[in-house]
Amino acid sequence: MTEAPHPFGLHRSLDPPGALPQAARRLDATPRARETEIAVSVKALSIDSASFRQLRETEASTGEPIASQIARIVRERGKMHNPVTGSGGILTGEVAEVGPRHPAAGRLRRGDRIASLVSLTLTPLHLDAIGDVHVSTERVEATGTAILFERTLFAPLPDDFSEQVALAVFDVAGAPATVIREARPGDVVLVIGTGKAGLLCLAAARESVGRAGMVLAVEPSADAAGRARSLGVADHVFTLDARDAVAMWRALESSTEGRLADLVVNVANASGTEASSVLCAKDEGAVLFFGMATSFAAVALGAEGLAKPTRLFIGNGYVPGHDAAALGLLRRHPALRDAFESLAAGAGP
Amino acid sequence: MTEAPHPFGLHRSLDPPGALPQAARRLDATPRARETEIAVSVKALSIDSASFRQLRETEASTGEPIASQIARIVRERGKMHNPVTGSGGILTGEVAEVGPRHPAAGRLRRGDRIASLVSLTLTPLHLDAIGDVHVSTERVEATGTAILFERTLFAPLPDDFSEQVALAVFDVAGAPATVIREARPGDVVLVIGTGKAGLLCLAAARESVGRAGMVLAVEPSADAAGRARSLGVADHVFTLDARDAVAMWRALESSTEGRLADLVVNVANASGTEASSVLCAKDEGAVLFFGMATSFAAVALGAEGLAKPTRLFIGNGYVPGHDAAALGLLRRHPALRDAFESLAAGAGP
Numbered sequence: 098m099t100e101a102p103h104p105f106g107l108h109r110s111l112d113p114p115g116a117l118p119q120a121a122r123r124l125d126a127t128p129r130a131r132e133t134e135i136a137v138s139v140k141a142l143s144i145d146s147a148s149f150r151q152l153r154e155t156e157a158s159t160g161e162p163i164a165s166q167i168a169r170i171v172r173e174r175g176k177m178h179n180p181v182t183g184s185g186g187i188l189t190g191e192v193a194e195v196g197p198r199h200p201a202a203g204r205l206r207r208g209d210r211i212a213s214l215v216s217l218t219l220t221p222l223h224l225d226a227i228g229d230v231h232v233s234t235e236r237v238e239a240t241g242t243a244i245l246f247e248r249t250l251f252a253p254l255p256d257d258f259s260e261q262v263a264l265a266v267f268d269v270a271g272a273p274a275t276v277i278r279e280a281r282p283g284d285v286v287l288v289i290g291t292g293k294a295g296l297l298c299l300a301a302a303r304e305s306v307g308r309a310g311m312v313l314a315v316e317p318s319a320d321a322a323g324r325a326r327s328l329g330v331a332d333h334v335f336t337l338d339a340r341d342a343v344a345m346w347r348a349l350e351s352s353t354e355g356r357l358a359d360l361v362v363n364v365a366n367a368s369g370t371e372a373s374s375v376l377c378a379k380d381e382g383a384v385l386f387f388g389m390a391t392s393f394a395a396v397a398l399g400a401e402g403l404a405k406p407t408r409l410f411i412g413n414g415y416v417p418g419h420d421a422a423a424l425g426l427l428r429r430h431p432a433l434r435d436a437f438e439s440l441a442a443g444a445g446p
Numbered sequence: 447m448t449e450a451p452h453p454f455g456l457h458r459s460l461d462p463p464g465a466l467p468q469a470a471r472r473l474d475a476t477p478r479a480r481e482t483e484i485a486v487s488v489k490a491l492s493i494d495s496a497s498f499r500q501l502r503e504t505e506a507s508t509g510e511p512i513a514s515q516i517a518r519i520v521r522e523r524g525k526m527h528n529p530v531t532g533s534g535g536i537l538t539g540e541v542a543e544v545g546p547r548h549p550a551a552g553r554l555r556r557g558d559r560i561a562s563l564v565s566l567t568l569t570p571l572h573l574d575a576i577g578d579v580h581v582s583t584e585r586v587e588a589t590g591t592a593i594l595f596e597r598t599l600f601a602p603l604p605d606d607f608s609e610q611v612a613l614a615v616f617d618v619a620g621a622p623a624t625v626i627r628e629a630r631p632g633d634v635v636l637v638i639g640t641g642k643a644g645l646l647c648l649a650a651a652r653e654s655v656g657r658a659g660m661v662l663a664v665e666p667s668a669d670a671a672g673r674a675r676s677l678g679v680a681d682h683v684f685t686l687d688a689r690d691a692v693a694m695w696r697a698l699e700s701s702t703e704g705r706l707a708d709l710v711v712n713v714a715n716a717s718g719t720e721a722s723s724v725l726c727a728k729d730e731g732a733v734l735f736f737g738m739a740t741s742f743a744a745v746a747l748g749a750e751g752l753a754k755p756t757r758l759f760i761g762n763g764y765v766p767g768h769d770a771a772a773l774g775l776l777r778r779h780p781a782l783r784d785a786f787e788s789l790a791a792g793a794g795p
Binding site: 105107115116117119120214215216218219248249250271342343372376386387389391392393394396397398400401402403404405406407408409410411412413414415416417 | 454456464465466468469563564565567568597598599620691692721725735736738740741742743745746747749750751752753754755756757758759760761762763764765766
């Protein structure tokens, strides 16, 4: 650790030295902040679902408790990077130390409550003790120190929301932030899928397009479509399966007098909606794909087959200020806040 | 066929009726152009590689010649849509009839030589006879009639290039056309992979960024890197594996005095280069992914892990005028033309 600390943390990679921290087998988790780093006093780890399931299965088959497995992985790797699933999670805690050359120095104070927004697979972590393991929320109480690099994303935890709601919002905050960046007043915006990300996108779209624009949604589940309607921000929420390209297109055209969408936001959980998404966008419009089930080839070949020069974006989970922007949407739309509170309490997807 | 013909050809879908033609099991291949259609007198089919391999395997196992298999599929489905691989190919031929309400009416003449640029999986086809089957080029001589819809892409075949070179150029023409749209004078453009698409992108980038900009390439094969250098359009061609994010980043920064790329164009054949591509782009820059091996999730999670708000594009094979733009690049860069002629003759990827 004698060379200058690197914005992406290459200086903490021990094996192989100088690798990107996510690719490294082992990180240096020395619990002190260097000049461009933040040291966080850890309170809890929210373990990624795939990882948590694997830890439970190992406990069932070997008898090694989840807490010991976590302690062992973190001791061996210097990070909570599940070697079987390759996945991590995020952490919450309080700021312990801010390096004088970190961009947030001066702004961020000791004791501020924050959540890391990047994966635990690239975050140096030293654990002193592990507390309760909450199986239903995949949350593990723990004390220790995590290191955030100059470029590691984090967000202050708000005082007016539960941690559960705040983390649920942060998880999908890139989607509404991108809608805000791309949608213009008067636009037609079509949102495919009305899970958490979709609800935030509907509210963001309404604010961006104004009353001169149109906000439309497509959702196969009647319950989820009903919840989306209850926000009062969409002009129409169609209960239909977006994999049926022709049905979706007809629904769109019937409600817009033949206009196609300036912006299509695909936040569907299932694959098979790629070509429909492209079909519903104007030639000079854009399609944002945020669903992790999206098939790259289906999008690219679908657009070419339809001769659609539409811009096609891979949704980027990070847009500067996305965390505050998403919380702002909840504050301005009480029905959206209600929906998140009931979803965070486990009432739905 | 009494309802008005549809721009995407829904009126030709028989099973199920009104589906998108690619999704339909059977199309109406009646060989006459309706008012917004073009009828093409077919000369040859260039069968998709995956489909051609499957046809050869079937011939080997059942004894049914490739020509009979093609005749049977086209007779049953009204299109050359291989039911096993799901893939098609493209066709070449001469314009036989242009519907009076087709956008090209007046411009396009009977006898003009054209290539269809969309898949045979969505093109109504009626075959009268099948001629020679050329195994090495996966090309099948055939006579018959194909139907192009109002929105079906096609391109005139140029007189100054062999059909083989023209089809090779058309196959990847979306990539350089997107570079032309996105690159600005003075930009740093980094091209990952120097196959056919990469070579075109290098020439396009040079023209777009001018001498004030920089054009860089990364390619793991020494031969392919040498060919890219021989074009004389790139400032540096690095012979290295783009999956090594840190090596690539250092190569970039060493040649640009620390600047990251305004535009990264990923036309690599292999996966594993997603995070490197994002790492090399400026926050306010863009990354274009054109390689079909691209993993959607690797791009999205990579960008989030690096806290890079960079715009991430799924390369769109269609940009208006892409065919003529790409041929223009070959005409203005004789070394690029030479490279395509030797590649089309089978000298490389």
